[in-house]
Amino acid sequence: MTALGRSGAKWCVLVYSKGMGATNKALRQSVSLPARLAKRVKSLAKSQRTSANRVLVGLIETGMEAKERERQRFYALAGRLAESTDPAERERLKKELARMTFGE
Secondary structure, three states: OEEEEEEOOEEEEEEOOOOOOOOOOOOOOOOOOOHHHHHHHHHHHHHHOOOHHHHHHHHHHHHHHHHHHHHHHHHHHHHHHHHOOOHHHHHHHHHHHHHHHHOO
16 A cells, blocks of 8 residues: 655655564563573573573574474374375374374
8 A cells, every 4th residue: 555645845655564564563471480480591591691581582482483393294294194005104103193192
């Protein structure tokens, strides 16, 4: 969408999208951490010379990326199971999927 705007004596054309800016906007969240975990976060922040908030953001992003990789691996194994005709491989894939789903 295009809008005309006036800044002082200069005219300009602004081009914007409704979604612009929303992806990088920081939202304040309140999270309660067990004391032991909070101490570890503060220790990491101090050793990395950054804020506890940045440490938490990094840990959350890393955890979410790991979960996504795990999900992709699960679907890849399920796809291989669906396509496999070898009984030994099917059994191995079933055990691996069960281990991923229910733990060891």
